[in-house]
Amino acid sequence: MKEINSDLIERAVSLADEHLFPNALETDRAGEVPSQQLDLLRESELYGIFSPVELGGLDASPKTQWAIIEALSGGCLTTSFVWAQHAGPSKAAAETTGPMRERWGRALATGEARGGVAFAHLNRPGAPMLLAEPDGDNWLLSGSAPFVTGWGHIDVVLTAARYEDLIIWAMIDARESESLSSKRLSLAAVDSATTAELTFTRHYVPEATVTAIETFESWAERYKTGLRANGSNPLGVAARSIRLLGSSPFEEQLVEAREHLDSATSEELPLARAVVGELCVRSAAALVAQVGGSAMTIEQQAQRLAREALFLLVQGQTIQIKKNHLQLLTNK
Ligand SMILES: Cc1cc2nc3c(=O)[nH]c(=O)nc-3n(C[C@H](O)[C@H](O)[C@H](O)COP(=O)(O)OP(=O)(O)OC[C@H]3O[C@@H](n4cnc5c(N)ncnc54)[C@H](O)[C@@H]3O)c2cc1C
Missing domain, CATH: 1.10.540.10 (Acyl-CoA dehydrogenase/oxidase, N-terminal domain)
Known part of the structure; x- marks a missing residue:
């Protein structure tokens, strides 16, 4: 490789x-x-x-x-x-x-088949949102997955459900049935990515579709280090805004933010992610200001990028990233 x-x-x-x-x-x-x-x-x-x-x-x-x-x-x-x-x-x-x-x-x-994921609910505090109940060697899933992107575009969804202190990971066909319903969300940004909330009602999951069973603790540890990858979303949106703006101090800030993200340890990642999230919002806002009134017209890239920058503050946000976002955004 x-x-x-x-x-x-x-x-x-x-x-x-x-x-x-x-x-x-x-x-x-x-x-x-x-x-x-x-x-x-x-x-x-x-x-x-x-x-x-x-x-x-x-x-x-x-x-x-x-x-x-x-x-x-x-x-x-x-x-x-x-x-x-x-x-x-x-x-x-x-x-x-x-x-x-x-x-x-x-x-x-x-790419003959396309896949999606339903796991971010694992991060929610309190009672697990999606539960797996043993049914012999198989499983029955009940509860909900609040955000599943690509619904209608995807063939299979890698789904995480909780059983005691374990996570059951299964490849579930991405189609509705009597025990699996979807409700499309209407979103202010990336709406065309068709994000749905899924509801499972004793949805039958054969043992053969389970890809892994692991403890919640081991997943939570792994998830912390996996936060680098989706930092590339705000980097990409920021890079586009910065390119459209032309020469500006943002160019250097983007390079620094990317380097910070690339070299961050898992403890440093939440701050590095938040720096990128905040840079993304600031650069998109600067583009709106530069373009002027017409930036608000639906034909303008500036308004799209600004809405996307706001979405990227919450996408993949953890409690630690949120703290850092709020700190950076409230600083003068
Ligand atoms: C449009 C869109 C599409 C998405 N698509 C997908 C998808 O396809 N698949 C997928 O799996 N996810 C998807 N997500 C989920 C995404 O990654 C979440 O945005 C992310 O998990 C943050 O969600 P949240 O802000 O609702 O916080 P959550 O993590 O759901 O938590 C809810 C609240 O609890 C707080 N909280 C969390 N942990 C703690 C804690 N330990 N102690 C105290 N408070 C805490 C948070 O601050 C938050 O306010 C999508 C989200 C959006 C908005």
């Missing part, structure tokens, strides 16, 4: 600049991501970056993945956000020794 695969990153940058960005306003308003956009990502093999070569993937290093996520997010966050959900199920299918590797591994690596 090359630490940095420049050809692959260049491919993502070209796709973002030549196709995603010119169509981003239309995608933002379309109500869903046009299928051609996702097909372009598949044809560019970018669905394969999260999967190993033996399954037909490209096995991109974390650094290469981060740069690709940043490039695509700066092209069209809505399209990129739907695509980025694919990482979770791709990795789960590749890492499991169970039947889900055979069922989904290759299809996800090639």
Whole structure:
């Protein structure tokens, strides 16, 4: 695995600049991501970056993945956000020794199938929102997953449910049934990424679809170090605003914020993430100010980027990132 695969990153940058960005306003308003956009990502093999070569993937290093996520997010966050959900199920299918590797591994690596995730509810304090109850060797899921992006665009959703101090991870078909219903959310940004709330009512999950069972504690530890990847979303949106602004002190601030994020330990990551979130909001706001009144028209990229910057304050936000966001945003 090359630490940095420049050809692959260049491919993502070209796709973002030549196709995603010119169509981003239309995608933002379309109500869903046009299928051609996702097909372009598949044809560019970018669905394969999260999967190993033996399954037909490209096995991109974390650094290469981060740069690709940043490039695509700066092209069209809505399209990129739907695509980025694919990482979770791709990795789960590749890492499991169970039947889900055979069922989904290759299809996800090639982009023939698309995946999403339902796990952020694990972070909520209080009683678990989605519970798994044993049913012989199988499981019954009850409760809700408040945010599942790509619903309608995806074939499978990697879902996390709690059983005592364990997390049960399962690959669930992304379609409604008597025991699985969806309610689409109406969002002020990235609405076309079709995010839904899922409700499970004793939803049957065969043992064969379970990819892993782990303790909540071990997941929480791993999650802390995984916060680097989705920092690439605000980096991408900030980079686009900064490019549109022209020469400004933001250029240096972006480089510093990226370096800070790249070198942060898991303890330093919440602050590094918040610095990027705040930079993203400030640079998008500066772009609005620079463009002037017309920035508020729906045909302007500035208003889209500003709405996306606000969304990125909460997407993937943990209690520690939130504290840092609030501190930075309330500082003069
Ligand atoms: C449009 C959109 C799409 C999304 N898509 C997906 C998706 O596809 N899949 C997915 O899994 N997630 C998805 N998410 C979830 C996303 O990652 C969450 O935004 C993130 O988890 C933060 O959510 P929250 O602010 O509601 O806080 P939560 O983590 O849900 O917590 C709720 C509240 O409790 C507080 N809190 C949290 N932990 C603690 C604690 N230990 N002690 C005290 N208080 C605490 C938080 O500050 C927060 O205010 C999506 C979110 C959005 C907005």
